[in-house]
Amino acid sequence: MLKYTFxxxxxxxxxxxxxxxxxxxxxxxxxxxxxxxxxxLGLLIAVLKMSHYRxxxxxxxxxxxxxxxxxxxxxxxxxxxxSYKVLPTAVNEWLNSTNFEFAAAAIALTIYxxxxxxxxxxxxxxxxxKEQMEAARSAGFSYLRSMQYIIxxxxxxxxxxxxxxxFLNLAKNSxxxxxIGVMELTYQARQVESYTFKGFEAFTAATVVYLGLSVVITxxxxxxxxxxxxxxxx
Amino acid sequence: MKRLAAVVxxxxxxxxxxxxxxxxxxxxxxxxxxxxxxxxxxxxSLPPFGYVDEKSREIVGYDVDFVKAIAKKLGVKVxxxxxxxxxxxxxxxxxNIDIIAATMTKNPERAKQIGFSHTYFATGQKFITVKxxxxxxxxxxxxxxxxxxxxxxxxxxxxxxPTATVLSFxxxxxxxxxxxxxxxxxxxxxEAILAGILAKAPNKAKFEIPNVQISxxxxxxxxxxxxxxxxxxxxxxxxxxxxxxxxKKIFEKWFGKGTDFQLKRTFKIVADK
Numbered sequence: 001m002l003k004y005t006f007x008x009x010x011x012x013x014x015x016x017x018x019x020x021x022x023x024x025x026x027x028x029x030x031x032x033x034x035x036x037x038x039x040x041l042g043l044l045i046a047v048l049k050m051s052h053y054r055x056x057x058x059x060x061x062x063x064x065x066x067x068x069x070x071x072x073x074x075x076x077x078x079x080x081x082x083s084y085k086v087l088p089t090a091v092n093e094w095l096n097s098t099n100f101e102f103a104a105a106a107i108a109l110t111i112y113x114x115x116x117x118x119x120x121x122x123x124x125x126x127x128x129x130k131e132q133m134e135a136a137r138s139a140g141f142s143y144l145r146s147m148q149y150i151i152x153x154x155x156x157x158x159x160x161x162x163x164x165x166x167f168l169n170l171a172k173n174s175x176x177x178x179x180i181g182v183m184e185l186t187y188q189a190r191q192v193e194s195y196t197f198k199g200f201e202a203f204t205a206a207t208v209v210y211l212g213l214s215v216v217i218t219x220x221x222x223x224x225x226x227x228x229x230x231x232x233x234x
Numbered sequence: 235m236k237r238l239a240a241v242v243x244x245x246x247x248x249x250x251x252x253x254x255x256x257x258x259x260x261x262x263x264x265x266x267x268x269x270x271x272x273x274x275x276x277x278x279s280l281p282p283f284g285y286v287d288e289k290s291r292e293i294v295g296y297d298v299d300f301v302k303a304i305a306k307k308l309g310v311k312v313x314x315x316x317x318x319x320x321x322x323x324x325x326x327x328x329x330n331i332d333i334i335a336a337t338m339t340k341n342p343e344r345a346k347q348i349g350f351s352h353t354y355f356a357t358g359q360k361f362i363t364v365k366x367x368x369x370x371x372x373x374x375x376x377x378x379x380x381x382x383x384x385x386x387x388x389x390x391x392x393x394x395x396p397t398a399t400v401l402s403f404x405x406x407x408x409x410x411x412x413x414x415x416x417x418x419x420x421x422x423x424x425e426a427i428l429a430g431i432l433a434k435a436p437n438k439a440k441f442e443i444p445n446v447q448i449s450x451x452x453x454x455x456x457x458x459x460x461x462x463x464x465x466x467x468x469x470x471x472x473x474x475x476x477x478x479x480x481x482k483k484i485f486e487k488w489f490g491k492g493t494d495f496q497l498k499r500t501f502k503i504v505a506d507k
Binding site: 080081084092093096100101178179180181187190191193194195196197199 | 319323346347380383384412415
């Protein structure tokens with residue numbers, strides 16, 4: 001039996017604590033960018049998918065099926081390594097001089113999650129009786145304006161619980177960015193492990209932080225739901 | 235409040251798993267003989283130390299030959315388990331493998347956690363770069379440098395080049411792909427590994443390994459600490475292999491003339507002081 005002595009001090013103070021904090025910062029940035037962009041993109045795709053024009057619907061469907069049904073890790077590699085083959089040399093050189101690791105991970109997370117969000121929002125829109133759209137159109141609203149003022153505000157409200165799921169998934173999926181060298185929380189936990197061999201402590205700390213992050217996201221969405229969307233309900 | 239309680243309960247459950255983990259045999263030598271199998275953690279994409287042979291579909295290499303020799307001496311079969319730089323130590327301490335033969339550098343921090351054999355391979359850490367770009371270490375200051383996660387290479391390069399950005403990939407082939415695409419300006423690790431990567435590269439004429447060395451890397455076989463009998467057995471075996479010339483033969487087979495590496499054997503397996 002191997003003796004293992006826990007040493008929590010390495011993850012609560014000093015150099016390794018700072019590594020974890022810097023990792024958390026990147027995870028927060030990645031999650032925030034991803035959540036905002038994925039929501040907006042998902043909204044757009046949902047509306048496209050419900051368009052009256054068949055080709056537009058086809059494009060939206062192809063997008064949804066492709067990005068929902070391929071692994072996120074593959075998509076991250078695709079944007080990071082695969083884009084090199086398609087882009088012109090000058091663009092590649094410019095990308096390589098920037099923090100392209102972060103950008104590629106953010107793009108992959110956004111696009112992947114937006115496909116799921118689009119389907120959630122679409123189901124929200126479909127749950128609004130179609131008479132509302134008809135009423136709005138006969139009251140003189142254009143299709144887009146009816147969406148904007150009548151349908152979407154209600155649909156988004158209904159969509160909040162599944163959206164929270166997608167946001168939580170995105171925050172946790174951001175850990176895959178470490179595979180292309182983005183120094184986020186899981187990456188830093190692994191760094192701490194390889195320097196100190198205190199993997200249990202490092203990953204427990206990371207787990208607690210992810211848990212905290214998820215609880216905060218859930219609480220914020222709850223608050224938004226209660227205070228902004230349904231202020232009159234108990 | 236309910237949610238908080240649920241979170242606390244979840245954590246408690248998670249914690250109890252931790253205690254159930256980590257049950258490795260204390261006397262590997264007796265255990266392996268009883269099982270009739272020596273389970274070895276090796277690399278599977280790192281020629282010529284450990285990689286999948288295209289014809290036989292089996293893992294072969296320098297590390298593998300050492301493990302096989304030890305198993306032969308024990309009179310047991312070998313089971314090869316692919317490991318990565320980051321996974322090999324946990325795999326060993328958790329008892330999933332009995333010995334690590336995966337290009338592992340001996341260093342004091344690691345020696346606190348596991349036991350090492352005598353040095354069975356010696357090399358130094360260098361860089362692969364685009365030809366003609368790097369003459370000295372200075373040329374790499376402030377640049378992006380790729381390596382693999384959980385390796386000593388990562389720590390050495392951070393110490394030698396504090397101004398450089400180190401990008402750690404899951405393994406060396408990805409790091410080299412990043413070099414080919416200009417995403418990093420150099421890939422760094424032990425020279426023997428770099429030579430292996432370069433030998434397999436499709437456009438090897440574009441790259442080189444400049445004579446810039448930042449560390450000495452003695453490789454050791456890793457075993458569980460406090461497993462003195464097994465460590466002594468392995469040490470005795472590899473010293474005998476040196477004496478009989480078998481160790482040299484293995485080196486020549488994988489690195490010598492007629493291979494892509496053409497390295498000279500500048501070390502001998504001797505007992506550590």
